[in-house]
Amino acid sequence: MQERSRRTQAALIRATTELVAEAGYHGATTKAIAERAGVSEGTIYRHFPDKKALFAAAVMAGQRDVTEWMEQLPGRAGSAPVVELLAETLTQLSRLREAVLPLEEASPHVMRPVEDLSREELVDALRSTGGPPLLLADFLAAEQRLGRLRSDLDPARTAVMLLAAFLGVQTSPLAGSKGLDEDDVQLFAELFCAGLVTGRDPAASS
Template sequence: MLVPTRDRLLRAAQELIEEDGYGAATVIAIADRAGVASGTLYRHFSSKEELFVEVFRSVCDREIQVVQSAARDMPSGSSHVDRLVTVLATFAERALRKPQLAWALLAEPVDPLVDAERLAYRVRYSALAAETLRAGIAGGELPPQRAELTAAALVGGCGEVLVGPLSPVASEMPAAAEIVAALRTFVRRAVGANRA
């Protein structure tokens, strides 16, 4: 089956970003990987940055769906705190499995258009966490707090915890399981859960 050129360009850009980050995803490299001439990219996207924004959105939409599914698929008696911990731990586990892609999504220096998308997705992750926090507060699992502020701090903290280990120049990286276990403990303590 013939894959449309636009889709081939998107896939090629995503593969290059996953392998070596945005810096490796040059117009020539993307076109070569997609099997088209370099100028073809500009028939489908106004700029390379616009292509990167689409790749970013596609990957982040998928990641948000995965963490939402992880929370939704928990046993029916699970606490809101456990759901929140699962959301952030799932995010971290997936990031640590594809460190180059996660670095590109979280911290690699990028064009302002992509950086604006990065900020928009942080807001979406924070909203997901805030919704779970509000439910935990309403249900008496958590002490009163500004859910939006706590959620933003958790999402920012989670990202910051991952940036060091994901960095292409990281020297000594703790094991992924150790990072996720520490993150789980941090989240519980940060929200005021009784069980650390």
């Protein structure tokens, strides 16, 4: 059953990628995606919480270099100051900027706000998307187990908010045509870490 589910998800992601290339994000309707994948339209929502999550999964599937780097991240928990690891992670995620830009125009109303999702729905959404979002959640959970992050944080929810905030800034006109530079990424990491780490000075957390 799990293998069949993986094959179906892969077919939906492949169909989405093909249709987006042919017709753009707005032209890649869930009906067209389902027909291309050879499944019913309702099948999409058994594997992805909504249309934008499916688009995000397609983006992540096309960014294997970033995903492969992120796969090592949970195992690196505790190996350097939290802010240093986070800044390095955000630098890698900056490479997703060009891929994520079209998502900003891809019917944002189909995505339920994170505060409307239960923890179980959020984790399911992360797992269906896979790649960097889930790996970032795993990294935060590992740091939390080491006592380096606040114990009251929900790693899955925190990962979603971090990614949403960072990619939101990166794709904003305020970031310019090239996005945040290295110094800005470092500043973003320090600001975000100020609310995550157990110590007062995120740059000193180890």
